[in-house]
Amino acid sequence: MPHSHLPPHPVLSLHDSQSRATVPFTPIDPAHVKVYYCGPTVYDLAHIGNLRAMLTADVLVRLLRHVYPRVTFVRNITDVDDKITARARANGEDIGSLTQRTTEEFHQDLASMNVLPPDIEPRATHNIGEMQAMIARLIENGHAYEAEGHVLFSVGSFPSYGALSGRNPEELEAGARVEVAPYKKAPGDFVLWKPSDADQPGWDSPWGRGRPGWHIECSAMSHRYLGDSFDIHGGGSDLLFPHHENERAQSLCCFPHGKFANYWVHNAMLLVEGEKMSKSLGNFLTIRDVLAQAPAEALRLLLLGAHYRSTLNYTQAGLQEARKTLDRFYRALAAGPVPETDVPEGVMQALADDLNTPKAIAELHALAAQALAGDRQAAGALKAGAGMLGLLQGDPEQWFKGDASDEDTAIEALINERLVARKARDFAKADALRDQLQAQGIVLEDTKDGTSWRRA
């Protein structure tokens, strides 16, 4: 059971949405920590709001891996959904090709953001059997019923329904803004299985050809890969209700001896230039939109610059600021050798305190200042600490100059020409050459050791 190399507990605290408090994190089994996150519905490119959730999970998992010997991180792909069906139809494309392509794009985008892949990435369509088994069991248990080809979860059958999101079913009825389907026994009841037309994706089932409701897939996949009880379940705060509430209800009713998720982690939403990101405002930014304007690492730093539970205002100015910060950090690394170092205590403490990434970044600023003052140990600590955030692992040369290209020799030739002019004290010519490079986006820095350059 207890391993001698396991850390003393607790080492980190997390804000648990269910208890609405920041609490010490105690794993069910410290030798094996289990995390489930809701992944994307693959019908379109991932946007920077999706990214924020993936990034929060990434930092959480990096931290857990640093502390615990084994972590299993499961993040699903939702590849059956009416939005997918609709988009495929609009594109004149078949569903399989849409979901395949979108999944690949998702993987590419996250890889470019240095978000580590999950250990297991189940697809909903590969887990229909598990979902059907759960649904059958819920019917047997009296927690679900059939009506007009649908199978519905009976919210009234689960006394603690609403405990996660802090709601009660009566309140929900009062404010419901969607008309209630006539076949529901109670307005809060939600679909586990629904009938499919011939032109909709469907699977044979005891309740006829149909497709799963949204919530059941995460219950089925988390159970299959993590069991009755696991440590952390996460996602965006917009998933808290109804998605996570419903997942919890299904899972606990289906597996009453389990505890489902012990801790719930939810990240806050994103604004774009002070406004809610929405299609109607036309300010919907995909990861690719942003990467066309700035390095991925700048976006990563920008998003980690706010605590995950507070609303983050994404701005162009902020993106440029993040980029300049990375210039400074990489300069600190490039100033000399970078020894292998442990993750500095300040960074660990910040992250262990409910993933306080802004505070961790403030620690990095202090280390960068020390490194620039000549403390190479601090440079090592800067790199190690930034590594916990998935930052600063690149080559500084690459950061400043980009991929080596034929252009580089031309740039260096101009720099040499300028040096000759400077030695001759022909500053007019030297400055003209510098301006010429500036116009190409090349910034020069004269040091006592010579002239270095970087792309602006």
Place this chain on the structure above:
RNA sequence: GGUCUGGUGGCAGAAUGGUGAUGCAGCGGACUGCAAAUCCGCGAAUGUGGGUUCGAUUCCCGCCCAGACCUCCA
């Protein structure tokens, strides 16, 4: 309408019952032929009205404002 978050300098963004981090921007200076980078220094903030307290930005209540959720959005 209901539930829940949150309002900190010009901007971004931490923290805290007892003199409010950090970064960007700004200003002054050093360095530089001039820049760039670096360094030194400066100014600058707790939405509003009450309450609790020796002391509130922090805890409590009202108000204003913003955001999220209220049946398939990260």
